[in-house]
Amino acid sequence: MKRRIVMSMLAGATLLAGTLLGTSPARAAEPVAEPAAEAQPAHVPAEFGTDWHDPITAAPPVTKPSGKSCQVTVAEAQFRDFTPYKGTFTPPRGCGDRWSKVVLRMDGKVKGRQFDRLGHLQVGGVEIFRTSTPEPSPDGIEWSVEKDVTRYSDTFRHGQDVEMLIGNVVDDTYTGIIDVKVTLTFYVGLPASTPGHPATTPGHPTTTPDRVLTLQNGTLTTPRNSERIVAEVYATGSGGGCEEFWYLSAPDPAPYSCKAAGGPYREVQIKVDGQLAGIAAPFPHVWTGGWSNPFLWYVTPGPRAFDVKPIEYDLTPFAGLLNDGRPHRVEVSVVGVPEGQSGWSAPVNVLVWQDAKSAHVTGKLTTHRADDLANSSTYTPGSEHRVDTEGGHRLTVAGYVDTSHGRVTTTVRRSLTNTSAHRWTDGENLDALDATWTDDLSVTVDGRGPARTTRTQRTYTMDGSITIGAGDRLRTVLTLGDRAAVATTQAGRRVAWSWLDDTVEGDASWTLNVPRDQRHAVGTTSERFRLYGSDGCHDRVLTSVQGVLTEDRRGC
Numbered sequence: 001m002k003r004r005i006v007m008s009m010l011a012g013a014t015l016l017a018g019t020l021l022g023t024s025p026a027r028a029a030e031p032v033a034e035p036a037a038e039a040q041p042a043h044v045p046a047e048f049g050t051d052w053h054d055p056i057t058a059a060p061p062v063t064k065p066s067g068k069s070c071q072v073t074v075a076e077a078q079f080r081d082f083t084p085y086k087g088t089f090t091p092p093r094g095c096g097d098r099w100s101k102v103v104l105r106m107d108g109k110v111k112g113r114q115f116d117r118l119g120h121l122q123v124g125g126v127e128i129f130r131t132s133t134p135e136p137s138p139d140g141i142e143w144s145v146e147k148d149v150t151r152y153s154d155t156f157r158h159g160q161d162v163e164m165l166i167g168n169v170v171d172d173t174y175t176g177i178i179d180v181k182v183t184l185t186f187y188v189g190l191p192a193s194t195p196g197h198p199a200t201t202p203g204h205p206t207t208t209p210d211r212v213l214t215l216q217n218g219t220l221t222t223p224r225n226s227e228r229i230v231a232e233v234y235a236t237g238s239g240g241g242c243e244e245f246w247y248l249s250a251p252d253p254a255p256y257s258c259k260a261a262g263g264p265y266r267e268v269q270i271k272v273d274g275q276l277a278g279i280a281a282p283f284p285h286v287w288t289g290g291w292s293n294p295f296l297w298y299v300t301p302g303p304r305a306f307d308v309k310p311i312e313y314d315l316t317p318f319a320g321l322l323n324d325g326r327p328h329r330v331e332v333s334v335v336g337v338p339e340g341q342s343g344w345s346a347p348v349n350v351l352v353w354q355d356a357k358s359a360h361v362t363g364k365l366t367t368h369r370a371d372d373l374a375n376s377s378t379y380t381p382g383s384e385h386r387v388d389t390e391g392g393h394r395l396t397v398a399g400y401v402d403t404s405h406g407r408v409t410t411t412v413r414r415s416l417t418n419t420s421a422h423r424w425t426d427g428e429n430l431d432a433l434d435a436t437w438t439d440d441l442s443v444t445v446d447g448r449g450p451a452r453t454t455r456t457q458r459t460y461t462m463d464g465s466i467t468i469g470a471g472d473r474l475r476t477v478l479t480l481g482d483r484a485a486v487a488t489t490q491a492g493r494r495v496a497w498s499w500l501d502d503t504v505e506g507d508a509s510w511t512l513n514v515p516r517d518q519r520h521a522v523g524t525t526s527e528r529f530r531l532y533g534s535d536g537c538h539d540r541v542l543t544s545v546q547g548v549l550t551e552d553r554r555g556c
Contacts, residue, residue: 044548048510048521052547053299055134055143057306058529059502060538062103062146067189070095074104075121075164079178084165089123089156092186097157101187104129104147106180111140114176116288118238119166120347121182125214126155127347129182130234130308132287133166134301135294136176145306149184151351154212156184209351219327220350222319224360227403228353228410229319232310233332235268235282235346243343246336247284247435247462248422250387254379256424260338263377264435265391265418267335268346270313272321273328276370278313279395281416281439282334284462286480292466293476295523296506299544303482303502310349314443316410317399320363335373357404367398367411385424389435392417408447415440432465450491459483472512479505486533498533522546530555 070092077085091097104121106129114136121129128149134141166178209230211223222229237243242258249260270278286302288294297305315322322328332346355361375391398411420435439458444451464478481503488496508523526543539555 044545044550046522046546048295048519048523048546052137053544053549054141055301055306056299056542056549057301058527058540058542059307060529060531060540062101062148064103064185065100065187065189067187068095069185069187069189071183071185073181073183074123074162075180075182077164077180079117079119079166079168079180080170082165082167084163087162089160089162091157091159092184095186095188099150099153099156099186100189101148102150102153102156103185103187104149104182105185106131106145106182107142108133108144108178108180109140109142110134110136110176110178112136112138112175112177114168114170114174114178116290117166117168117178118236118287118345119164119178119180120234121162121164123152123162124155124158124160126152126212126349127234128152128155130236130310131166132238132285132301132305132308133178134288134297134306143306147307151208152212152349153208154210156186210354211352213350213352215330215348215350216327218329218331220322220330221325221327222322222350222352223354224323224325225355225358226319226323226352227316227355227358227361227401227408229315229322230351231270231278231313231315231330232349232351233268233270233280233313233346234308234310235280235332235334235344236285236308237266237282237334237344238285238287241341241343243337243341244287244290246282246343247420248431248433249336250422251377251379254385254387255426256385256387257428260336262336262375263387263389264420264422265336265375265377265389267373267391267393267416268311269333269335270315270348271329271331271333272315272318274331275368276395277315277318277397278412279393279414279416280311280313281418281437281458281460282311283309283482284435284437284460284480286462286478291464291476291478292474293506293508293510293523295508295510295521295547296476296478296525298547299549300504300506300525300527300542302480302504314410314412315350316401317365317367317397317412319361319401320399321365323361323363323401336375355403355405361401361403363399363401365397365399366409367396369396370394383425384430385426387420387422389418389420389422391419403447406448408445411442411444411446413442429468430465431467434463436461452488452490452495454486454488457485468512472514473509474512475507475509477507479503496534498531498535501528501530503528526551 117133237246249264250256251263268280288297371394373393377389380386394415400409417438423432437460442455444453461481484500486498504527506525510519510521528541531538537556541553543551
């Protein structure tokens with residue numbers, strides 16, 4: 001839906017150096033090449049005005065099964081401060097307690113002036129949703145997000161406490177109250193697959209976990225008959241400080257406003273009883289005030305901004321240790337964060353599949369091989385300062401469980417890399433980054449029948465620059481990429497696959513330190529979301545110019 005709205009003061013947009021938009025940093029003027037003017041449809045204004053499209057993404061909607069469904073409202077709140085909404089959840093009546101799919105939907109609206117905010121929703125202590133908000137306008141915007149939350153079905157079978165928080169500040173300056181409603185819809189029909197996300201879990205006979213657990217005082221106690229264990233971590237660097245832009249951190253003696261001794265390399269690690277159990281590359285989120293230019297994000301947010309995906313760690317090789325009925329210490333940490341510096345949130349859920357025919361599943365960790373973490377961040381001085389970073393890490397763990405259907409061995413191999421080139425000038429009038437992260441995960445399950453391997457190759461990219469030139473003209477040019485190739489093979493044959501490429505490109509300019517009606521903002525943002533695989537196809541392109549949606553094209 002398109003709504004008539006008035007431009008906000010760009011609250012929440014932050015320079016990569018940490019300076020709020022609208023302030024006047026002491027910087028020498030440099031020429032900034034504006035994008036060449038192109039002929040636009042008659043309904044596209046020459047610059048941003050007081051009317052633009054509500055936030056929209058090109059991601060596929062969650063596919064719903066046909067047949068009976070029941071809906072439950074989980075939370076309905078207006079967030080004015082950092083007081084969480086607290087309520088209760090009651091399972092739906094008339095739809096049983098075994099569902100083919102459970103879909104979360106959040107509808108939001110906000111008007112006035114406000115920062116982008118990070119929020120979460122917990123049911124029974126289990127984090128089922130993490131999100132960020134778009135920046136509003138005085139007249140208001142509306143948006144919605146859907147998420148498949150079937151994996152949390154165990155939590156939904158019982159009455160639970162609910163807590164939701166989108167931390168906010170409302171005062172005479174920042175007037176936007178964030179109004180949201182969250183529902184869960186429970187489907188009783190046959191399972192339906194979203195393209196690229198099969199209805200069954202490769203390598204395991206059931207779709208959803210039998211149990212969903214949370215840590216208790218930093219410890220985990222699993223059922224003694226657990227045969228598969230997966231931890232998920234909703235890791236986000238945020239909070240408005242330097243860790244919101246962790247990928248730009250510079251080591252000493254580089255003269256940059258955000259410092260970290262080891263540079264920008266970050267890695268999210270999970271340990272079991274002090275032993276490294278999993279590694280992962282964090283996703284480089286860009287929120288809707290990011291890279292100094294909300295004009296990039298008013299219509300189309302960056303990848304995952306509205307639906308933060310958890311990192312998954314297969315802990316099944318540790319099942320033999322965890323299944324002894326005792327609590328075990330589980331810790332999540334982020335490598336590279338300066339000591340004593342806050343800014344990361346990393347709540348943990350643990351998904352467990354049980355062997356219904358065994359009272360106690362025994363096993364053993366048989367392989368644990370961690371290479372030394374490599375991290376080189378080199379500063380080169382000059383008229384254009386530069387930090388070049390190369391980092392990486394490898395981990396292999398393997399173990400077996402003796403189940404009622406035989407011995408099953410799980411081998412997990414994970415390899416991470418990060419390369420980046422960060423360039424800036426004195427005063428940070430130019431601030432540019434070209435970075436790539438890879439996260440290559442292979443899980444092999446070998447038990448009764450041929451071994452089955454699922455390999456997931458993730459690549460995240462960020463290539464952009466901010467320049468501030470003559471007349472305080474700021475320009476941001478940025479391309480973000482979120483890519484994943486997943487293939488499951490058995491007996492030398494590919495049995496399932498998917499390929500995802502979500503790319504967002506933007507180019508926007510506006511004038512600093514002037515009233516809103518003199519900013520002369522222009523900007524074009526495009527998103528192409530492609531998801532192909534054995535379960536279907538989705539291909540959608542969105543383009544907006546000066547806030548007007550000029551293209552909405554679907555392929556497949």
